Amino acid sequence: MPDLSAFPITARWPAKYPDRLQLYSLPTPNGVKVSIMLEEIGLPYEVHLVDFNKDDQKTPEFLSLNPNGKIPAILDPDGPGGKPLPLFESGAILQYLAEKTGKLLPADAARRYQTIQWVHFQMGGIGPMFGQVGFFNKFAGKDFEDKRPLQRYVAPHEIAHQWWGHVIGWDSYHDQWMSEGFAEFSASLYVQFVRQGLKKFLDFWDNQRDLITQSRPATGDIKPYTIGPVTQGYRLSNAKTRAAYQFLVYPKGAYILHMIRMMFYTARDKDTRFQSLMHDLVQTHFNHDISTEDFKRIVEKHMSKDMDLDENQRLDWFFNEWVYGTEIPSYRFEYQLSPDGSAISSGRITQSGVSDNFKMLVPIYVDFGKGLARIGSAKLIGNTSVEINDLKLGQPIKRAAICAMDDVLALSIQNK
Numbered sequence: 001m002p003d004l005s006a007f008p009i010t011a012r013w014p015a016k017y018p019d020r021l022q023l024y025s026l027p028t029p030n031g032v033k034v035s036i037m038l039e040e041i042g043l044p045y046e047v048h049l050v051d052f053n054k055d056d057q058k059t060p061e062f063l064s065l066n067p068n069g070k071i072p073a074i075l076d077p078d079g080p081g082g083k084p085l086p087l088f089e090s091g092a093i094l095q096y097l098a099e100k101t102g103k104l105l106p107a108d109a110a111r112r113y114q115t116i117q118w119v120h121f122q123m124g125g126i127g128p129m130f131g132q133v134g135f136f137n138k139f140a141g142k143d144f145e146d147k148r149p150l151q152r153y154v155a156p157h158e159i160a161h162q163w164w165g166h167v168i169g170w171d172s173y174h175d176q177w178m179s180e181g182f183a184e185f186s187a188s189l190y191v192q193f194v195r196q197g198l199k200k201f202l203d204f205w206d207n208q209r210d211l212i213t214q215s216r217p218a219t220g221d222i223k224p225y226t227i228g229p230v231t232q233g234y235r236l237s238n239a240k241t242r243a244a245y246q247f248l249v250y251p252k253g254a255y256i257l258h259m260i261r262m263m264f265y266t267a268r269d270k271d272t273r274f275q276s277l278m279h280d281l282v283q284t285h286f287n288h289d290i291s292t293e294d295f296k297r298i299v300e301k302h303m304s305k306d307m308d309l310d311e312n313q314r315l316d317w318f319f320n321e322w323v324y325g326t327e328i329p330s331y332r333f334e335y336q337l338s339p340d341g342s343a344i345s346s347g348r349i350t351q352s353g354v355s356d357n358f359k360m361l362v363p364i365y366v367d368f369g370k371g372l373a374r375i376g377s378a379k380l381i382g383n384t385s386v387e388i389n390d391l392k393l394g395q396p397i398k399r400a401a402i403c404a405m406d407d408v409l410a411l412s413i414q415n416k
């Protein structure tokens, strides 16, 4: 029977079964990592509750095991060389248990390091960030008058990488735009649903557009979108174009998914169809690296008839322009209302700055008095205009606009 009495922690939390691994913990996100691992590997253990309400974690007995005063911590009576081993830091404990039992960590060196890289990613990136999110949103930090730390630490982009980057990886550097872009897109959902307010949402997309379209010293004074397509990945950056990768892949990758979301949006179903598409993507490719074409196939599977501009059940038009291409159009919308305001008596939507075959669906919105609502979209091909004649709206409107949700990436959108 091992003697653990030399460890002061056993004075406060005596071991009933000193031959079993002693776990000092609480069911918090870090705490449960070790419990889950112990259950998975089937190693017998004895658990001791470290009660935060009593500040147990700051007692001299606990600090003798973890001077950092945080759970989880363990004391393994049967450590290396048969000697007891005290250990803290959940990542170190997970790795120790995996090596001790030969479970959940591949023997093959390359695969072992690939596994360890995700442990470090969680420990160094996700864990601390989640901790700050919790503190500033849910606990004492939410009452802080200065809201800057809250905004700083929310970092929805980093958190979203657990899905876009981890659950769904990227096949090659050509496909990394999805990981960065989708994570950045997720930040827009955070702005829409957590921070709330249409203005903040539109400001978010205006800012993304500026990153893509404006030249600045960080991109060698070159407009990022002119350098290459998002599929060029990190090769967008070189001595001349400097940080072009960050200034293009993140915001344009996000914009591409935003445009897809908006094309799938309907007043009746809202985001349901887009959500089904994203669920399908995750289910089909769970824990795999995907290529741009894998993603395209899933979008095509869910696309509606009005998106099928080439009438072939394919989205080559969209992907060739926005994903594999570098063009960005400009739009102008002029219109006149009928005297009672219940019809657009004449109007014109113009697309410019593109090649002859550049196609896009341009959404049209009207405001019946409760904010802008989408009533349809115009199909534009090349540098052309579509005319609107006597479009009856049923009741008077306050105004009409195109791309009111920043739903098309454009160099400029003029609503007259």
Ligand SMILES: N[C@@H](CCC(=O)N[C@@H](CS)C(=O)NCC(=O)O)C(=O)O
Binding pocket: 028, 029, 030, 031, 052, 057, 069, 070, 071, 072, 088, 089, 090, 091, 127
């Ligand atoms: N990096 C450490 C973090 C541990 C940690 O933050 N534990 C929290 C609970 S999830 C804690 O003990 N908080 C109590 C305190 O800070 O007083 C690990 O992964 O073990």
